[in-house]
Amino acid sequence: MTRRIAWLNEKGGSGKSTSALNLSANLASRFGQRVLLIDVDHQANITAVLTHGQTAKKTLTDVFLSDVPVEQAIFKTRILNLDLLPADSALADVNVAMADTGNRLGLGRELRLKRALAPIEKNYDFVIVDTGPQRTLLNINVLNYVDEVFVPIDPGYWSIMGVQHLEKLVEQIRLHMEHDTLHIGGVLLTKVQKTNVAREVEQQVREYFGEQVFRTAIPLNVKVEEAHSRGISVLDYSPDSAGAVAYLEFTKEVLFHAADTENRLG
C-alpha cells in the first residue's frame, strides 16, 4: 500500500522542504522505495534543487489549470527511484482560481489533487508532499489526499502554538471532509541547537505530543543547507555529518512505523 505523507507547518522556515527532500531521497536511494515527491509550494524550492535549475516541461500548475495528465508532469530526478511532481510560481494562481466558485476550478475544489493522482499512485511506495506555509486551498487539497501529516518543529518559543492550530485543522478535515484516516503521523524536531531555549522547547514538545515525536532530532548543521546547492541529499553530500546521520536515523524510524502499522493491521 502506498503511504501518503504531507509535511506541514504554517510557520515558514521550520524545515518542511529540507525534511521532505532528505526523507524522500533516503527512502528512494538507500532503502529501494519507489518515491514520488510532490512540490505544492509556489516558491518551488524542492523543484529548483532536484531539477538542477532546469525548467520542468510541465508542472503541477498545468495539471490543475490545463488538465494535463499527471503522468506528463512527472520529472525523473537523478536520484535512484525518486520522481518529482514539480511546482512553479504560477501555482499561486491555482489558489486564486479555486477560490472563485464561479470558476471551472471552483467545482470539487477540495479534492482535485486526490483525483489527479489516482492514476499513478499505485506506482509508488511513498508519496511525499511538501507544502507552503500559508493556509490555502492547495493545502486543503493536500490534507484531503494524504493520511499522515508530519510536522517539523524548529524549537523556538512560539513553535508549539503553531502546531496546536494545525491539530485543529486536521480535526476539521477529518470531520467535515469525512477523511477518517487523516492524522498527525509524527512531529520532527529540526534545526536543533545546543541552547537552553532549544532544550526547554524540546522537552515541552515531547511532553505535549508524547509518542508522536520522532526519537531522532535533526541538529542545525551547515552541511544540510550546503547539500541543497548541489541538488543532493545531505547523506550523499556529507555522509558522516551530524545532519546526514540524523536524517538517516529518522528515515529508519519512518520505515519501522510502517512495519508496526502493517503488523497491527495484519
Ligand SMILES: Nc1ncnc2c1ncn2[C@@H]1O[C@H](COP(=O)(O)OP(=O)(O)O)[C@@H](O)[C@H]1O
Ligand atoms: N538541519 C538544518 N541545519 C541547517 N540548516 C537547515 C537545516 N534544516 C533546514 N535548514 C535551512 O533552513 C532554511 C529553512 O528550511 P526549509 O526546509 O526551507 O523550511 P520550510 O520549507 O519549512 O520553509 C533553509 O535555508 C534550509 O536550508
Ligand SMILES: [Mg+2]
Ligand atoms: Mg519550504
